[in-house]
Amino acid sequence: MKTLIGRLFHVSCTVEGAWRLLKGHGWSWQQPAHRAIERDDAAVDLRKKEVRPRVRASRRPAADGSSSRTRPVSR
Template sequence: MSPEKLSSQHWARLETELKRSPLAHGFGDDQRWTLARVKTLIGKLFHIAYTIEGVSELLRRHGWSVQVPARRALERDEQAIATWKAEVWPAVKPPRRTWAPTSASKTRQARG
């Protein structure tokens, strides 16, 4: 674990900024904080560079966790999904591989 680059004052300000929406910081339609967005925000606010992994570690260290949507999107069309699974997926899905004898050796081919 590497030493933290953000001071306690920096962290307090970052936490305040994260509680605001991503839209308040110029991020578009998707209103979720991603690690890349948090990394960009840290760079803009404090001129400190973190890697994506470093941002993940930083957030976990301070008690933040990954959030997953609790419900499905309102725009989800179950009928369109069922149609796609029935008609499109079988055409796209690669065929199953049939059984064929192979050599157990990586260097020597099977005889016969």
């Protein structure tokens, strides 16, 4: 919408600004009324039970370090 507003009215605005313009004129974001016909609920449930926990558990524990890859941590 931000791009469309910019092209039609030759103005630039932020995403938040575009949202405020639309909201001020009574518009709101739209949500699909129905789920996709192709949706496989069994596959979605399987992913939620098996894959998602593995992905969340694979994070590294927080440790002291440097944000720079070229400089080691100096203590």
